Amino acid sequence: xINIQCLTIDCHNPLELAEFWAEALNWSLGDGASDxxxxxxxxxxxxxxxxxxxxxxxxxxxxxxxxxxxxxxLRPENQQEEVERxxxxxxxxxxxxxSNDSDTTWIVMADPEGNEFCVLKALG
Numbered sequence: 001x002i003n004i005q006c007l008t009i010d011c012h013n014p015l016e017l018a019e020f021w022a023e024a025l026n027w028s029l030g031d032g033a034s035d036x037x038x039x040x041x042x043x044x045x046x047x048x049x050x051x052x053x054x055x056x057x058x059x060x061x062x063x064x065x066x067x068x069x070x071x072x073x074l075r076p077e078n079q080q081e082e083v084e085r086x087x088x089x090x091x092x093x094x095x096x097x098x099s100n101d102s103d104t105t106w107i108v109m110a111d112p113e114g115n116e117f118c119v120l121k122a123l124g
Contacts, residue, residue: 006043006054007070011113014057018042020112021055023089024074030054064114067096072117073106079121083107086119 011017021044022029030043040059046052076082083093090112098104106118 003051004053006056008056008058009115010060010062011057011115012059012061013113014040014042014059017111017113017115018044018055018057020090021057024086024091024111027055068116071115073120074117075120075123077122079107079119083109083119091117 009017018029021027025044025046027044027046030045042057044055044057046054074082086109087093091109094108094110094116096108096116098106098108105121108116108118110116
């Protein structure tokens with residue numbers, strides 16, 4: 001058996017991005033997190049033991065050049081309320097061609113560093 005320990009996201013400011021995602025997901029910053037921007041990584045831990053991997057934010061000087069090849073899909077109980085909440089904490093809605101399909105039920109957003117993620121409609 002093998003487990004996924006963490007999902008790793010390259011970024012310019014690990015603390016800022018970890019704090020955004022901690023609030024977005026209601027997760028906790030891992031041990032060693034501090035306000036020192038010189039730190040090269042921050043991790044984010046789920047607040048439960050359901051086997052979710054951590055999210056690790058690693059500082060890189062590289063610029064984001066295109067759409068992410070891997071992204072998170074969030075499924076809240078109320079899509080519109082969640083989109084509004086995420087916008088209040090620093091996300092923004094973006095267009096990557098999804099509006100060309102009339103069957104699209106998700107909203108594409110970007111975190112403060114431009115990483116795409118989707119907010120899906122609630123099940124049921």
